[in-house]
Amino acid sequence: MGSYSIEKxxxxxxxxxxxxxxxxxxxxxxxxxxxxxxxxxxxxxxLPGPRRSGHRFIQELHARGIKNFVVDFSFETKDYxxxxxxxxxxxxxALQTLVAFHRSQFSIPVVGITGSxxxxxxxxxxxxxxxxxxxxxxxxxxxxxxxGVPLSVWQMNGMHTLGLFEAGISxxxxxxxxxxxxxxxxxxxxxxxxxxxxxxxxxxxxxKEKLLLFTGVNRMIANGDDPLVVETVEASGIPCxxxxxxxxxxxxxxxxxxxxxxxxIRLEVNExxxxxxxxxxxxxxxxxxxxxxxxxxxxxxxxxxxxFMDDAAIENAITCCSVLLAMGYSSEAITDRVxxxxxxxxxxxxxxxxxxxxIINDSYIADISSLRIALDFLEQQQQHHKRxxxxxxxxxxxxxxxxxxxxxxxxxxxxINRFIGIGSHLYQYKNKFEQVVAETLFYDSTEDFITHFLSxxxxxxxxxxxxxxxxxxxxxxxLLEQKAHQTVLEISLTAIVHNLKQYQQxxxxxxxxxxxxxxxxxxxxxxxxxxILQFHKVDYLAVAYADEGVELxxxxxxxxxxxxxxxxxxxxxxxxxxxxxxxxxFPVLASFRQFxxxxxxxxxxxxxxxxxxxxxxxxxxxEIKALAGALTNNxxxxxxxxxxxxxxxEDPGLDIFTEWQAEQYLLACTQLQELLPYAFIRHxxxxxxxVRHPQLHFDMVRLGIGLYGTDSTAMHALExxxxxxxxxxxxQIKKIKAGETVGYARKGILQRDSIIATxxxxxxxGYRRNLSNGAGGVLVNGNxxxxxxxxAMDMTMIxxxxxxxxxxxxxxxxxGKGLSxxxxxxxxxxxxxxIMTGISQRVQRVYYEE
Numbered sequence: 035m036g037s038y039s040i041e042k043x044x045x046x047x048x049x050x051x052x053x054x055x056x057x058x059x060x061x062x063x064x065x066x067x068x069x070x071x072x073x074x075x076x077x078x079x080x081l082p083g084p085r086r087s088g089h090r091f092i093q094e095l096h097a098r099g100i101k102n103f104v105v106d107f108s109f110e111t112k113d114y115x116x117x118x119x120x121x122x123x124x125x126x127x128a129l130q131t132l133v134a135f136h137r138s139q140f141s142i143p144v145v146g147i148t149g150s151x152x153x154x155x156x157x158x159x160x161x162x163x164x165x166x167x168x169x170x171x172x173x174x175x176x177x178x179x180x181x182g183v184p185l186s187v188w189q190m191n192g193m194h195t196l197g198l199f200e201a202g203i204s205x206x207x208x209x210x211x212x213x214x215x216x217x218x219x220x221x222x223x224x225x226x227x228x229x230x231x232x233x234x235x236x237x238x239x240x241x242k243e244k245l246l247l248f249t250g251v252n253r254m255i256a257n258g259d260d261p262l263v264v265e266t267v268e269a270s271g272i273p274c275x276x277x278x279x280x281x282x283x284x285x286x287x288x289x290x291x292x293x294x295x296x297x298x299i300r301l302e303v304n305e306x307x308x309x310x311x312x313x314x315x316x317x318x319x320x321x322x323x324x325x326x327x328x329x330x331x332x333x334x335x336x337x338x339x340x341x342f343m344d345d346a347a348i349e350n351a352i353t354c355c356s357v358l359l360a361m362g363y364s365s366e367a368i369t370d371r372v373x374x375x376x377x378x379x380x381x382x383x384x385x386x387x388x389x390x391x392x393i394i395n396d397s398y399i400a401d402i403s404s405l406r407i408a409l410d411f412l413e414q415q416q417q418h419h420k421r422x423x424x425x426x427x428x429x430x431x432x433x434x435x436x437x438x439x440x441x442x443x444x445x446x447x448x449x450i451n452r453f454i455g456i457g458s459h460l461y462q463y464k465n466k467f468e469q470v471v472a473e474t475l476f477y478d479s480t481e482d483f484i485t486h487f488l489s490x491x492x493x494x495x496x497x498x499x500x501x502x503x504x505x506x507x508x509x510x511x512x513l514l515e516q517k518a519h520q521t522v523l524e525i526s527l528t529a530i531v532h533n534l535k536q537y538q539q540x541x542x543x544x545x546x547x548x549x550x551x552x553x554x555x556x557x558x559x560x561x562x563x564x565x566i567l568q569f570h571k572v573d574y575l576a577v578a579y580a581d582e583g584v585e586l587x588x589x590x591x592x593x594x595x596x597x598x599x600x601x602x603x604x605x606x607x608x609x610x611x612x613x614x615x616x617x618x619x620f621p622v623l624a625s626f627r628q629f630x631x632x633x634x635x636x637x638x639x640x641x642x643x644x645x646x647x648x649x650x651x652x653x654x655x656x657e658i659k660a661l662a663g664a665l666t667n668n669x670x671x672x673x674x675x676x677x678x679x680x681x682x683x684e685d686p687g688l689d690i691f692t693e694w695q696a697e698q699y700l701l702a703c704t705q706l707q708e709l710l711p712y713a714f715i716r717h718x719x720x721x722x723x724x725v726r727h728p729q730l731h732f733d734m735v736r737l738g739i740g741l742y743g744t745d746s747t748a749m750h751a752l753e754x755x756x757x758x759x760x761x762x763x764x765x766q767i768k769k770i771k772a773g774e775t776v777g778y779a780r781k782g783i784l785q786r787d788s789i790i791a792t793x794x795x796x797x798x799x800g801y802r803r804n805l806s807n808g809a810g811g812v813l814v815n816g817n818x819x820x821x822x823x824x825x826a827m828d829m830t831m832i833x834x835x836x837x838x839x840x841x842x843x844x845x846x847x848x849x850g851k852g853l854s855x856x857x858x859x860x861x862x863x864x865x866x867x868x869i870m871t872g873i874s875q876r877v878q879r880v881y882y883e884e
Contacts (some may be wrong), residue, residue: 037061038136040102040118043077046135047128049104049120050659052111058118059459060102063129063188066499067091068569068600070214071447073099079129080105081181084535085543086571089608126180127211133184134214140190144197145357146218146251148209148244150227152350153178153200158378158399159354160198162682163371168196172564176884178202183212189403193433201247205233209246221254221272222357225349226263241266248272255356255520257349258283275308277356284308285356287425288335292343299338299352303359336365336374351375376503381528381882382411384562386516389493392418396500397507400428402440408500408865409448411883414569416590417561418496420451424510426480426501427457438463446470451495456483456505473579480505487513499642521762521795521877524850527566528884534570535743540724546734548717549741551586552578552598561589562881563741568593576736581603583613592676595639605629609638614674618643618651623664630670637672642706642714644678647691657701662709675715675734676703684722684746692723696730722746743857744866759850762795762875764814764842765829776831777823781807784822789835791819793846796828800873801848802862810861813847814840 040058044051064077080088122128154176171194173186178200201212258276277285284307288300387393452473477483477593501507577594600615621644645652678699682688717734743756776782806824819832849855
């Protein structure tokens with residue numbers, strides 16, 4: 035990372051400096067107010083957002099020690115006399131300009147990677163193949179956006195000898211800025227598919243826009259079997275090593291043989307074509323030169339074995355080999371390294387652990403960038419006060435003392451209570467960790483840890499397990515995880531955040547969001563979901579009963595929480611945990627008033643429910659004047675909000691009734707507001723109404739199952755991602771003759787010789803019994819397998835006769851990608867809400883970020 039004076043930065047971005055301390059130094063760039071680490075030396079870029087400008091977080095950041103800010107000219111700085119401000123026309127442009135300047139200070143080789151699919155996989159595999167020879171700086175995870183790229187490249191410092199950065203675009207005009215920041219010397223174009231095509235005129239335009247990243251590269255690598263890619267690259271004049279089966283390719287794919295558990299690939303180098311590309315490079319010398327090994331003379335044919343059989347992995351592996359050939363590596367060196375390729379985990383998982391622990395498993399990659407991301411995720415988990423990090427040695431580095439000092443500082447910043455180091459390098463620098471973490475333990479190896487493991491050492495804590503793949507720390511994760519059967523509900527926190535942002539696009543910045551986390555967050559888990567919603571600054575949460583709210587408070591959730599069904603027996607729990615009850619009738623109003631009076635509590639926050647035609651709960655319009663009188667004649671209540679529930683906001687056939695409900699609701703609000711001496715929040719719009727009835731957003735909206743990717747409007751106005759995947763595994767496979775029966779009551783009569791698989795899920799897990807006998811189905815190897823016979827309590831039989839290659843232990847998708855929960859609900863003659871909330875608590879929940 036760089037270290038620049040605030041005055042120097044202002045000159046670079048051509049801003050207007052309002053400096054209180056011109057000698058201030060900056061070495062950290064901050065775009066997310068929730069991720070402050072080096073407060074004293076951070077520079078916050080107040081980026082505009084779809085709903086909230088970064089300007090609104092300046093007061094909070096200033097209180098936390100940030101003194102340097104980049105803002106646009108609309109921001110008033112007079113309230114911060116001790117801070118430095120750089121005013122610019124466009125904050126994002128300023129961020130990109132600063133990092134482009136920083137990049138220009140280094141003359142190391144940089145690999146720029148773009149394409150539709152495979153960017154992150156290729157980047158991580160290249161890191162694995164090249165880390166023996168280079169000190170590598172690379173994009174953390176998939177930081178490839180207009181903001182992610184500059185944050186990635188800012189990490190570059192004098193220690194690094196190679197950069198690996200990926201760039202993604204979603205519309206024309208975005209790549210030019212990323213090219214100036216990455217300034218690649220080697221270009222890699224991965225598979226060009228249909229992803230993110232909606233904003234491009236056609237595939238040709240998308241390829242041309244992607245190729246702008248490679249302006250001035252020494253050489254690039256691309257698939258020579260894609261004729262549109264070849265045509266577009268050749269028209270650009272970029273010197274390119276094509277790989278593929280075609281005769282023109284510099285790297286010929288001679289043979290691909292898929293075997294039982296691996297694929298063998300034979301490549302040959304076309305020396306004449308290689309020389310042709312290099313001569314093209316001398317005709318158009320790049321603006322930035324660097325040392326690159328000469329191509330191996332007379333390279334031998336290259337045979338590689340990879341532990342994958344899918345076409346995407348094969349293409350990515352060939353791309354990586356081609357990059358190494360273009361960098362001058364010999365066939366022997368490449369063959370020797372390719373066996374190290376392993377699946378790249380693109381997600382960070384959280385599971386329930388033994389002794390009331392939460393286990394965060396990121397035991398695949400060990401580098402400082404991904405460690406910071408994992409520590410941020412750990413910090414979000416507020417349900418435990420104690421935080422433990424189990425970390426393995428990192429890859430070899432020329433400056434291990436600086437690396438482990440940086441790791442120790444990161445642990446100190448995140449207030450880690452216990453650190454467990456695994457590996458000889460961590461032990462060598464253990465004093466750095468002992469100085470900043472209260473409790474430290476060190477083990478020579480994973481086996482050493484397992485030998486000395488006692489489960490009683492871990493209780494009531496959040497545990498991050500992070501390390502390089504060779505240490506196999508997943509074995510430690512397995513020791514700590516709560517044992518459960520093999521049916522799991524996987525919840526993508528990334529998808530939930532994506533869906534939240536999709537709905538936010540429909541709202542004005544002033545409109546608040548109440549997130550519904552009742553019924554165990556529609557079956558997906560309460561505090562885990564509430565944590566991520568709190569982190570992304572929703573305004574309110576709503577639960578059905580007080581005990582749900584109590585659990586959230588115990589888990590460290592500080593957001594206001596509305597309790598929709600307060601019971602008299604729960605009043606103590608409500609007030610002790612600062613929960614806010616819904617008041618829906620005069621008896622509830624009177625009993626809660628009596629309780630508050632006995633407890634000596636004043637101005638307690640409550641929410642008033644109006645019945646406008648749903649006829650479930652709430653005060654009717656004729657009762658509003660009496661209600662207003664009851665509320666104004668005592669000091670026990672403060673009305674936080676007044677709301678009602680729409681009966682059919684998703685149904686166009688009920689729009690007239692929805693409009694009538696809104697009229698009744700507004701009339702009730704007017705009558706209450708005339709008598710109450712203060713304003714209250716008005717909310718009527720549920721998930722469907724956010725999209726279908728924008729005129730009803732008012733002060734706050736209530737967002738429910740839409741967070742989990744279910745669109746109840748059928749308008750397809752949102753690009754929602756299903757957040758939940760219910761998975762199980764195959765316990766046994768049998769061949770059964772025609773005429774025999776399967777399951778209870780002998781209802782599943784086989785009409786042909788069949789192959790029947792038994793899967794580990796039944797109606798006790800929430801897999802509804804009316805899906806029996808072919809009414810429902812599951813996905814096996816991407817193919818639909820119908821249910822055979824009656825579903826049992828713990829098991830279900832499925833017909834896999836027409837699906838080849840199925841084995842015992844294979845995964846089965848009950849709903850998720852390829853089989854939506856909406857489809858499952860339709861088969862079960864119900865609604866997605868009932869499917870989600872009906873999943874048994876014995877089904878393990880696994881939470882992950884991608």
